[in-house]
Amino acid sequence: MINLNDSDLMSAAEASLKWGKSENYVRQMFAKYPDKFPDGSIRKFGKQLVVTRQGMEHVTGVLAEDL
Template sequence: MVNLNNENIMTAKDASEIWGKNPAYVRSMINEYPEKWPTGSWRKFGNTLVVTTKGMEKVTGIKDPRKKR
């Protein structure tokens, strides 16, 4: 079972904000470069795109900014 309360699962909008990117960044990257995303690191639920920390770290090359606090 997947724990949806896990901090490593977030909406694309939240992920973009956490990594300091444009709000459309994640959607654009998934549409333009789906091969850069690790398998299982993103999924669409209705109109909501959900991504993982692992996926964001891989695509941006930046470790989770929340861990630096």
């Protein structure tokens, strides 16, 4: 079950900006390379993409502590 209060869970736009990428980075990566995201690290709710810290670290290779 996903804990929506988890600070490791963020919108795609928020995660993109936090990792220093363009606002639509996560959306573009997910559209082009959905298999790059580990299973359970990204999910679409309606039109909103939600991604975990672990998913972003895996895709970008940058740990959240390094930001």
